[in-house]
Amino acid sequence: MKIDIITVGKLKEKYFVEAVKEYQKRLSAFCKLNIIEVPDKAAPQQSSQKEQEEIKNNEGEKILTKINPQSYVIALEIKGEMLSSEKLAKKLDQLAVTGSSYITFIIGGSLGLSQQVLKKAQLKLSFSPMTFPHQLMRVILLEQVYRAFKINKGEPYHK
Template identity: 35%
Template sequence: MKIQLWSIGKENDPYIREGIALYQKRLQHYVDFELKLIPTVKQAGSLSVPELKKQEARIIMDMLQPADYLLALDEHGKMMTTVQFSDFLQQRTNASTRQLIILIGGAFGLDPSLLQRAQLQLSLSPLTFPHQLVRLIMTEQLYRAYTVLNREKYHHQ
Protein backbone atom coordinates (compact mmCIF):
# COMPACT_ATOMS: atom_id res chain seq x y z
CA MET A 1 0.00 0.00 0.00
CA LYS A 2 1.13 3.52 -0.73
CA ILE A 3 0.10 6.32 1.63
CA GLN A 4 -0.02 9.92 0.49
CA LEU A 5 -0.69 12.84 2.80
CA TRP A 6 -2.26 15.63 0.76
CA SER A 7 -2.49 19.12 2.19
CA ILE A 8 -3.71 22.38 0.74
CA GLY A 9 -1.49 25.32 1.59
CA LYS A 10 1.96 26.78 1.65
CA GLU A 11 5.32 25.11 2.10
CA ASN A 12 6.20 23.97 5.58
CA ASP A 13 8.17 26.16 7.97
CA PRO A 14 11.69 24.81 8.61
CA TYR A 15 10.88 23.24 12.00
CA ILE A 16 7.86 21.42 10.50
CA ARG A 17 9.86 20.31 7.45
CA GLU A 18 12.57 18.92 9.74
CA GLY A 19 10.05 16.97 11.84
CA ILE A 20 8.26 15.54 8.82
CA ALA A 21 11.59 14.52 7.28
CA LEU A 22 12.49 12.63 10.46
CA TYR A 23 9.27 10.59 10.49
CA GLN A 24 9.24 10.19 6.72
CA LYS A 25 12.67 8.57 6.93
CA ARG A 26 11.49 6.26 9.71
CA LEU A 27 8.29 5.39 7.81
CA GLN A 28 10.19 4.20 4.73
CA HIS A 29 10.95 0.96 6.59
CA TYR A 30 7.24 0.12 6.70
CA VAL A 31 5.35 1.79 3.88
CA ASP A 32 5.69 3.87 0.73
CA PHE A 33 4.82 7.36 2.02
CA GLU A 34 4.69 10.74 0.30
CA LEU A 35 3.65 14.24 1.37
CA LYS A 36 2.00 16.18 -1.42
CA LEU A 37 1.35 19.91 -0.98
CA ILE A 38 -1.46 21.33 -3.08
CA PRO A 39 -1.03 25.05 -3.77
CA THR A 40 -3.70 27.42 -2.54
CA VAL A 41 -6.25 28.48 -5.17
CA LYS A 42 -5.19 31.63 -7.01
CA GLN A 43 -6.93 34.78 -5.75
CA ALA A 44 -8.41 32.82 -2.87
CA GLY A 45 -8.93 36.03 -0.89
CA SER A 46 -11.43 37.33 -3.42
CA LEU A 47 -13.63 34.21 -3.27
CA SER A 48 -16.44 33.43 -0.87
CA VAL A 49 -15.70 30.54 1.51
CA PRO A 50 -18.10 28.14 -0.26
CA GLU A 51 -16.63 29.00 -3.69
CA LEU A 52 -13.07 28.59 -2.40
CA LYS A 53 -13.92 25.16 -0.97
CA LYS A 54 -15.59 24.17 -4.26
CA GLN A 55 -12.50 25.17 -6.26
CA GLU A 56 -10.22 23.28 -3.88
CA ALA A 57 -12.52 20.25 -4.19
CA ARG A 58 -12.33 20.36 -8.01
CA ILE A 59 -8.54 20.30 -7.89
CA ILE A 60 -8.49 17.39 -5.47
CA MET A 61 -11.19 15.41 -7.28
CA ASP A 62 -9.14 15.72 -10.48
CA MET A 63 -6.12 14.28 -8.65
CA LEU A 64 -7.96 11.33 -7.11
CA GLN A 65 -8.11 7.98 -8.85
CA PRO A 66 -11.34 5.96 -8.62
CA ALA A 67 -9.67 3.20 -6.58
CA ASP A 68 -8.04 5.58 -4.07
CA TYR A 69 -9.20 5.17 -0.49
CA LEU A 70 -9.81 8.70 0.80
CA LEU A 71 -9.46 9.47 4.49
CA ALA A 72 -10.55 13.08 5.06
CA LEU A 73 -9.46 14.89 8.18
CA ASP A 74 -12.49 16.77 9.49
CA GLU A 75 -13.41 18.16 12.89
CA HIS A 76 -16.69 16.19 12.84
CA GLY A 77 -15.03 12.91 11.88
CA LYS A 78 -14.56 9.77 13.90
CA MET A 79 -11.95 9.83 16.64
CA MET A 80 -9.57 6.88 17.07
CA THR A 81 -6.94 5.79 19.51
CA THR A 82 -3.48 5.01 18.18
CA VAL A 83 -4.21 1.28 18.38
CA GLN A 84 -7.50 1.74 16.48
CA PHE A 85 -5.65 3.74 13.82
CA SER A 86 -3.05 0.95 13.58
CA ASP A 87 -5.88 -1.57 13.14
CA PHE A 88 -7.39 0.63 10.43
CA LEU A 89 -4.07 0.63 8.53
CA GLN A 90 -3.83 -3.15 8.86
CA GLN A 91 -7.40 -3.50 7.54
CA ARG A 92 -6.55 -1.34 4.53
CA THR A 93 -3.48 -3.49 3.88
CA ASN A 94 -5.52 -6.69 4.25
CA ALA A 95 -8.12 -5.28 1.85
CA SER A 96 -5.32 -4.75 -0.72
CA THR A 97 -5.83 -0.99 -0.80
CA ARG A 98 -3.32 0.23 -3.36
CA GLN A 99 -3.35 3.87 -2.34
CA LEU A 100 -4.54 5.56 0.83
CA ILE A 101 -4.94 9.32 0.55
CA ILE A 102 -5.07 11.25 3.83
CA LEU A 103 -6.45 14.70 3.06
CA ILE A 104 -5.96 17.87 5.06
CA GLY A 105 -8.25 20.60 3.76
CA GLY A 106 -7.65 24.29 3.34
CA ALA A 107 -8.12 27.04 5.91
CA PHE A 108 -11.91 26.63 5.90
CA GLY A 109 -12.07 22.86 5.81
CA LEU A 110 -13.31 20.54 3.08
CA ASP A 111 -16.15 20.94 0.63
CA PRO A 112 -19.11 18.58 1.26
CA SER A 113 -18.38 16.82 -2.06
CA LEU A 114 -15.00 15.68 -0.71
CA LEU A 115 -16.49 14.57 2.58
CA GLN A 116 -19.00 12.48 0.62
CA ARG A 117 -16.23 10.98 -1.53
CA ALA A 118 -14.22 10.02 1.56
CA GLN A 119 -14.59 6.47 2.79
CA LEU A 120 -13.61 7.70 6.26
CA GLN A 121 -13.70 11.05 8.02
CA LEU A 122 -11.25 11.27 10.91
CA SER A 123 -10.91 13.90 13.62
CA LEU A 124 -7.57 14.25 15.34
CA SER A 125 -8.96 16.21 18.28
CA PRO A 126 -11.70 18.63 19.26
CA LEU A 127 -8.91 21.24 19.34
CA THR A 128 -7.95 23.27 16.28
CA PHE A 129 -4.38 22.92 14.98
CA PRO A 130 -2.46 24.82 12.30
CA HIS A 131 -2.47 22.87 9.04
CA GLN A 132 1.31 22.65 8.93
CA LEU A 133 1.32 21.10 12.40
CA VAL A 134 -1.35 18.58 11.34
CA ARG A 135 1.01 17.42 8.58
CA LEU A 136 3.66 16.69 11.20
CA ILE A 137 1.17 15.08 13.60
CA MET A 138 -0.21 12.78 10.89
CA THR A 139 3.27 11.75 9.75
CA GLU A 140 4.24 10.95 13.33
CA GLN A 141 0.97 9.07 13.92
CA LEU A 142 1.55 6.95 10.82
CA TYR A 143 5.00 6.06 12.10
CA ARG A 144 3.60 5.32 15.56
CA ALA A 145 0.87 3.11 14.09
CA TYR A 146 3.38 1.05 12.14
CA THR A 147 5.53 0.57 15.24
CA VAL A 148 2.41 -0.72 17.02
CA LEU A 149 1.71 -3.14 14.17
CA ASN A 150 5.30 -4.36 14.31
CA ARG A 151 5.30 -4.61 18.12
CA GLU A 152 8.18 -2.17 18.45
CA LYS A 153 8.89 -0.10 21.55
CA TYR A 154 8.01 3.40 20.30
CA HIS A 155 4.39 3.46 21.54
CA HIS A 156 3.71 2.89 25.24
CA GLN A 157 0.36 1.44 26.27
Protein backbone atom coordinates in the same frame (compact mmCIF):
# COMPACT_ATOMS: atom_id res chain seq x y z
CA MET B 1 1.52 -0.20 1.37
CA LYS B 2 1.32 3.07 -0.54
CA ILE B 3 0.19 6.22 1.21
CA ASP B 4 -0.59 9.55 -0.39
CA ILE B 5 -1.12 12.64 1.70
CA ILE B 6 -2.91 15.33 -0.24
CA THR B 7 -2.65 18.64 1.52
CA VAL B 8 -3.69 22.19 0.76
CA GLY B 9 -0.82 24.65 0.90
CA LYS B 10 2.92 24.44 1.27
CA LEU B 11 5.00 24.12 4.40
CA LYS B 12 6.57 27.46 5.20
CA GLU B 13 8.35 27.12 8.53
CA LYS B 14 11.68 25.30 8.49
CA TYR B 15 10.87 23.32 11.64
CA PHE B 16 7.77 21.82 9.98
CA VAL B 17 9.79 20.97 6.86
CA GLU B 18 12.43 19.23 9.00
CA ALA B 19 9.82 17.30 11.01
CA VAL B 20 8.12 16.09 7.81
CA LYS B 21 11.48 14.99 6.36
CA GLU B 22 12.22 13.03 9.52
CA TYR B 23 8.90 11.17 9.40
CA GLN B 24 9.26 10.55 5.66
CA LYS B 25 12.60 8.92 6.41
CA ARG B 26 11.15 6.82 9.24
CA LEU B 27 8.11 5.78 7.21
CA SER B 28 10.22 4.65 4.25
CA ALA B 29 10.79 1.36 6.11
CA PHE B 30 7.03 0.68 6.17
CA CYS B 31 5.42 2.24 3.11
CA LYS B 32 5.84 4.25 -0.04
CA LEU B 33 4.85 7.76 0.98
CA ASN B 34 3.92 10.52 -1.42
CA ILE B 35 3.00 14.03 -0.26
CA ILE B 36 0.99 16.02 -2.79
CA GLU B 37 0.50 19.73 -2.23
CA VAL B 38 -2.28 21.63 -3.94
CA PRO B 39 -2.27 25.43 -3.91
CA ASP B 40 -4.33 27.20 -1.30
CA LYS B 41 -6.28 30.36 -1.88
CA ALA B 42 -6.14 33.06 0.76
CA ALA B 43 -9.48 33.82 2.34
CA PRO B 44 -10.07 37.50 2.94
CA GLN B 45 -10.39 38.36 6.65
CA GLN B 46 -14.05 39.34 6.38
CA SER B 47 -15.10 36.85 3.69
CA SER B 48 -18.73 35.86 3.36
CA GLN B 49 -19.99 32.30 3.74
CA LYS B 50 -20.43 32.17 -0.05
CA GLU B 51 -16.82 33.30 -0.65
CA GLN B 52 -15.57 30.70 1.83
CA GLU B 53 -17.56 27.95 0.09
CA GLU B 54 -16.13 29.05 -3.28
CA ILE B 55 -12.59 28.81 -1.89
CA LYS B 56 -13.24 25.34 -0.40
CA ASN B 57 -14.83 24.18 -3.65
CA ASN B 58 -11.88 25.48 -5.66
CA GLU B 59 -9.41 23.70 -3.38
CA GLY B 60 -11.65 20.62 -3.41
CA GLU B 61 -11.60 20.40 -7.20
CA LYS B 62 -7.80 20.41 -7.12
CA ILE B 63 -7.76 17.74 -4.40
CA LEU B 64 -10.17 15.46 -6.28
CA THR B 65 -7.92 15.42 -9.36
CA LYS B 66 -5.06 14.06 -7.23
CA ILE B 67 -6.91 11.11 -5.66
CA ASN B 68 -5.98 7.74 -7.11
CA PRO B 69 -9.23 5.87 -7.91
CA GLN B 70 -7.85 2.68 -6.30
CA SER B 71 -7.12 4.29 -2.96
CA TYR B 72 -9.07 4.21 0.29
CA VAL B 73 -9.71 7.87 1.13
CA ILE B 74 -9.43 9.23 4.67
CA ALA B 75 -10.34 12.90 5.07
CA LEU B 76 -9.20 14.75 8.15
CA GLU B 77 -12.36 16.41 9.40
CA ILE B 78 -12.94 18.02 12.78
CA LYS B 79 -16.44 16.43 12.94
CA GLY B 80 -15.13 13.01 11.92
CA GLU B 81 -14.63 9.83 13.91
CA MET B 82 -12.03 9.97 16.66
CA LEU B 83 -9.74 6.94 16.94
CA SER B 84 -7.04 6.08 19.44
CA SER B 85 -3.57 5.41 18.06
CA GLU B 86 -4.17 1.70 18.55
CA LYS B 87 -7.49 1.83 16.67
CA LEU B 88 -5.90 3.77 13.81
CA ALA B 89 -3.17 1.10 13.67
CA LYS B 90 -5.81 -1.61 13.57
CA LYS B 91 -7.71 0.23 10.81
CA LEU B 92 -4.57 0.53 8.65
CA ASP B 93 -3.76 -3.13 9.26
CA GLN B 94 -7.32 -4.19 8.33
CA LEU B 95 -7.15 -2.14 5.13
CA ALA B 96 -3.89 -3.83 4.13
CA VAL B 97 -5.27 -7.31 4.90
CA THR B 98 -8.44 -6.71 2.89
CA GLY B 99 -6.54 -5.52 -0.18
CA SER B 100 -6.77 -1.76 0.35
CA SER B 101 -3.03 -1.22 0.41
CA TYR B 102 -3.32 2.21 -1.21
CA ILE B 103 -4.48 4.89 1.22
CA THR B 104 -4.97 8.60 0.67
CA PHE B 105 -5.18 11.01 3.58
CA ILE B 106 -6.52 14.49 2.85
CA ILE B 107 -5.73 17.61 4.86
CA GLY B 108 -7.77 20.67 3.95
CA GLY B 109 -6.83 24.30 4.05
CA SER B 110 -7.69 26.89 6.67
CA LEU B 111 -11.41 26.70 5.83
CA GLY B 112 -11.61 22.91 5.84
CA LEU B 113 -12.70 20.55 3.07
CA SER B 114 -15.43 20.90 0.46
CA GLN B 115 -18.51 18.70 0.58
CA GLN B 116 -17.37 16.97 -2.64
CA VAL B 117 -14.13 15.87 -0.97
CA LEU B 118 -15.93 14.75 2.19
CA LYS B 119 -18.34 12.67 0.08
CA LYS B 120 -15.38 10.95 -1.61
CA ALA B 121 -13.91 9.88 1.75
CA GLN B 122 -14.61 6.39 3.07
CA LEU B 123 -13.53 7.59 6.52
CA LYS B 124 -13.70 11.03 8.06
CA LEU B 125 -11.08 11.13 10.79
CA SER B 126 -10.84 13.69 13.59
CA PHE B 127 -7.74 14.06 15.72
CA SER B 128 -9.45 16.43 18.13
CA PRO B 129 -12.38 18.82 18.39
CA MET B 130 -9.72 21.54 18.44
CA THR B 131 -8.57 23.32 15.29
CA PHE B 132 -4.92 22.89 14.24
CA PRO B 133 -2.97 24.76 11.57
CA HIS B 134 -2.81 22.54 8.48
CA GLN B 135 1.00 22.70 8.49
CA LEU B 136 1.11 21.28 12.01
CA MET B 137 -1.59 18.74 11.13
CA ARG B 138 0.70 17.29 8.46
CA VAL B 139 3.34 16.58 11.08
CA ILE B 140 0.78 15.15 13.53
CA LEU B 141 -0.67 12.89 10.83
CA LEU B 142 2.76 11.59 9.80
CA GLU B 143 3.63 10.90 13.43
CA GLN B 144 0.40 8.96 13.96
CA VAL B 145 0.85 6.93 10.76
CA TYR B 146 4.40 6.11 11.86
CA ARG B 147 3.12 5.20 15.34
CA ALA B 148 0.48 2.95 13.74
CA PHE B 149 3.11 1.01 11.80
CA LYS B 150 5.23 0.62 14.93
CA ILE B 151 2.20 -0.61 16.90
CA ASN B 152 1.35 -3.11 14.16
CA LYS B 153 4.94 -4.40 14.18
CA GLY B 154 4.80 -4.82 17.96
CA GLU B 155 7.62 -2.33 18.41
CA PRO B 156 7.78 -0.17 21.56
CA TYR B 157 7.24 3.31 20.09
CA HIS B 158 3.63 3.82 21.12
CA LYS B 159 3.97 4.16 24.89
